[in-house]
Amino acid sequence: MAPGKRMMMTRRHSPHKIQVYLGGTTDSVRLKNSRRGDTKEEKEAFAEFLHGAGWKTEEIIQSMKDADDFYCERLALVKLDCWSKGHMVLIGDAAHCPSGRTGMGTTSSMVGAYILAGEIGRHCGAEDGKDGLAVALKAYEQKFRPFMEQVQQGVLEDSEDGLLDSLMATSFGIGIFNYLAGKMSFLKINPAKWMMKENVKNWDLPEYEELLRD
Template sequence: MPPLKILISGGGVAGTALAFWLSKLGHSITVVEHYSSLRTTGLQIDVRSHGVEVLRRMGIEQAFRENAAPEEGMQFVDSKGRNRGYFGAAKTGDGNQGITSEYEIMRGDLCRLIFDATHGKAKYVFGTSVKGYREVGKGVEVELKNGQKERYDLLVGADGVWSSMRRLMVGDEAGKAAFHYKDETNAYLTYKQPIEQGERYIGHMYIGTDRRSILIRRHSPEELQLYLLLSRPDEKIARVKRGDVEAEKKAFHEIYQGVGWKTDELLEKMMASEDFYCERLGIVKMDSWWKGHVALVGDAAYGPGGSGMGTTTAMVGAYILAGEIDVHCKDGDVNGIQSALAAYDARFRPFMTKLQAGLESEGPSWLFPTGAWGIEVLHWIVQLASTLRLDLLAKYFMWETAYGWELPKYEGLEKALEREKGEGA
């Protein structure tokens, strides 16, 4: 039988990771991305727990490390800039990390790394996306926004938490309803500031009153990353249309007045920023990640907003989907596609259920102080944990352990990589 003909909508981490595995298996893969080129923007992300093992199985761990962000650790500071606790980057090698993972990388670098690994194996079409589709026999006829129509055996949506593919698959209202707001909003940007002599690559976390926090991270000798982390609902943000950058900047400028530390200086950087991005955090929850010959992967299917596990779940989900396609669709057998999609859902759902249940719990109140006294108590706890080298905060913020779930192995994927290595030798 000929190889499966598969269209992936979205060229981010989930889409490129899925293209990586499916192209290694010899299937005919096309990736459409609505941006005009590969998106190499975005701030610092990391890979954790089972995602580290997937990275190794892809054979790109060394390339990842060569492109890794240089962050050495994270320091908590008070309003006077004093160190209240320092946590160095974890160096366990097993994927269970601290606040700073040993697998930190800029988002654009990871996308480029995986994209390069699919070079010549998968076809990428930029500047368009899926307009609509219809089931036809044992496949789907897809229409792109550029007017092109073509038939595929499988269509996969990997287009992020605000997925248009999700709405196409289950309907507009159900697609929107799958996103559950967490009443948290983050703003991200970079700004120019040359590194000073003796300065180390250490992140600085400042906890302000009324659940307004600030994180600064250095990823290069010329630039810093700024994160404004608002862990509560706010009407100023709620009134702003998502994507209205100037209005979002203005809202954050008003909300962060009087927070202290370097806030005034940083707000000036924010207002002048050209790469400002605002994200309303939430969890994507669906009863099924597939329908007919269409499936979702990554944030489009199960975005774990605020967990620090989005990149990991995208890579693990793509690995499992590709593995189940190989198991159930031997030699390009289209009759096994729906069995593969059902197996993908059944295999990965226990992990995501455990992870999302943790995200929906509020956690201990001392982690979310609103006043100066509560913040001081938190600083004492942080200082104790730092002194005893106990990364307690990571345990609650990163959600990286899902007890009782093991990453499956797929012999077909392993053999495909070995075969490619042999051909390249």
């Protein structure tokens, strides 16, 4: 079995059904190579990865194989040294996918597209000549990259010594986690504000008069 971390969480959303969240990090070649949308193969690869994890794993694996609403997705992080080449430029997830763990995919795409449009509007007038686009693309990277570096910082990096990993490594720790999660649910506290990367520091959204219409 490929080494890695495994995580399972259950959530009852109706009197008759329980949702199960399965995840982890693994070097499993089978899971990596399973074709997206090939539900049967993805289920088998997950079963192989999760086998022997303890608790109610075997029961969950069997339920997963019988489920007709199975969904599998990979967490991805895209880091490129350069977002443009010649007259070609990347924006959105193709350039800087921050992964679903940040909650900043849509925000990053919108901010990046806005800055790119602003710089093109600023540097690609008739008087700028053929070099205007090259200047605009360079300015796009210079202004937007500090934003994305903060959003992506620490994402998907090895956190083996992290507090959450240590907490979830024992039955006692899992009990504490469940207790705190229950309290937050009862008090209607949203933990996402501590997990998401919305607080980008020392960076201001540029203003572009070139994008304003009379």
